[in-house]
Amino acid sequence: MTTRIVELRRGILKKNDELAAGLRDRYATAGVLVLNLVSSPGTGKTAFLEWTLIELRKRGARVAALVGDLETDNDARRLAASGAPVRQINTHGICHLDAEMISKHLDGWELGSLDYLFIENVGNLVCPSSYDLGEGIRVVLLSVTEGEDKPLKYPAMFNSADAAVITKMDLAAPCAFDRWEALKNINEIRPGMRIFETSAKTGAGIEEWLGYLEEKRVGRGH
Amino acid sequence: MHELSIVSSIVDTVTESAAVYPGARVVEVRLRVGALASVVEDSLQFCYGIATEGTALEGSRLVVKVLPVVMHCVPCGEDVALEGVQSFRCPKCGEPCFDLRQGRELEIEAIEIEEADGVEKAGVTA
Numbered sequence: 001m002t003t004r005i006v007e008l009r010r011g012i013l014k015k016n017d018e019l020a021a022g023l024r025d026r027y028a029t030a031g032v033l034v035l036n037l038v039s040s041p042g043t044g045k046t047a048f049l050e051w052t053l054i055e056l057r058k059r060g061a062r063v064a065a066l067v068g069d070l071e072t073d074n075d076a077r078r079l080a081a082s083g084a085p086v087r088q089i090n091t092h093g094i095c096h097l098d099a100e101m102i103s104k105h106l107d108g109w110e111l112g113s114l115d116y117l118f119i120e121n122v123g124n125l126v127c128p129s130s131y132d133l134g135e136g137i138r139v140v141l142l143s144v145t146e147g148e149d150k151p152l153k154y155p156a157m158f159n160s161a162d163a164a165v166i167t168k169m170d171l172a173a174p175c176a177f178d179r180w181e182a183l184k185n186i187n188e189i190r191p192g193m194r195i196f197e198t199s200a201k202t203g204a205g206i207e208e209w210l211g212y213l214e215e216k217r218v219g220r221g222h
Numbered sequence: 223m224h225e226l227s228i229v230s231s232i233v234d235t236v237t238e239s240a241a242v243y244p245g246a247r248v249v250e251v252r253l254r255v256g257a258l259a260s261v262v263e264d265s266l267q268f269c270y271g272i273a274t275e276g277t278a279l280e281g282s283r284l285v286v287k288v289l290p291v292v293m294h295c296v297p298c299g300e301d302v303a304l305e306g307v308q309s310f311r312c313p314k315c316g317e318p319c320f321d322l323r324q325g326r327e328l329e330i331e332a333i334e335i336e337e338a339d340g341v342e343k344a345g346v347t348a
């Protein structure tokens with residue numbers, strides 16, 4: 001018997017990373033800004049996205065959304081009420097979206113006719129952090145009902161995000177939400193990250209959020 | 223809990239890499255896992271036993287090397303390893319760090335195989 005060490009140095013998620021790089025090129029060629037929305041279940045991603053789609057459409061932006069869930073097309077139906085094209089991705093037990101699922105569900109969509117494509121990931125603050133979807137911006141959402149220390153509990157996700165959205169700010173007082181503590185914790189894990197304090201119910205924070213989207217879209221050179 | 227899909231991907235890659243050594247047995251698989259890779263070693267080990275059954279990896283050891291997060295500190299002008307993942311500040315000067323240099327790795331570094339003596343390696347010249 002001879003023992004041999006074989007050096008591999010192979011990324012375990014290489015296949016996903018390659019597919020994601022291909023998607024990133026497609027998005028860039030089409031000139032569409034793609035956002036990947038991640039959070040725990042129940043943070044209010046769908047409500048936040050519904051509101052974002054409606055407000056963007058009011059302002060004449062061309063938007064579409066892909067929404068991931070283990071089961072049901074409830075979220076897609078809710079989002080489609082905004083008038084935007086929406087597709088549901090059912091993962092049937094898989095805890096995250098991957099680049100292949102995105103690629104399959106983009107079939108037949110003319111990306112060049114869009115300004116923004118939103119991807120609502122499966123509610124999970126762990127696994128989606130490892131899967132690049134080719135997005136331009138990863139947005140992590142946190143609601144005031146979840147606790148200010150969420151960024152410290154899920155540093156991999158918060159550190160991988162480009163922007164943070166605090167949702168349900170209208171419930172901040174009843175939940176005794178410590179705003180400064182939450183902001184401090186986000187900043188500790190991802191120093192300098194843009195943070196938006198929002199409420200889909202009252203409309204708080206929408207202008208700042210839409211301004212950011214516009215700035216990022218234009219900043220990409222189209 | 224995506225460890226099972228990660229382990230399945232390890233099994234595929236290692237099976238393919240080991241196939242060029244006919245009759246060889248995989249005895250060890252070495253991973254490099256960054257502290258921000260979002261995988262849990264216990265779960266990997268648990269899934270590994272299940273996913274390797276009936277494959278060329280059955281009975282092999284999975285060795286996980288965890289890599290600390292390394293950030294580039296602008297004021298210090300150097301790369302610094304963080305002590306944990308609760309604060310992304312330079313441990314030397316205390317300034318926030320923005321530029322991640324290590325910590326998201328999820329890769330198979332190497333495999334250790336046992337070859338039966340006298341068997342030629344297929345398709346590879348020594």
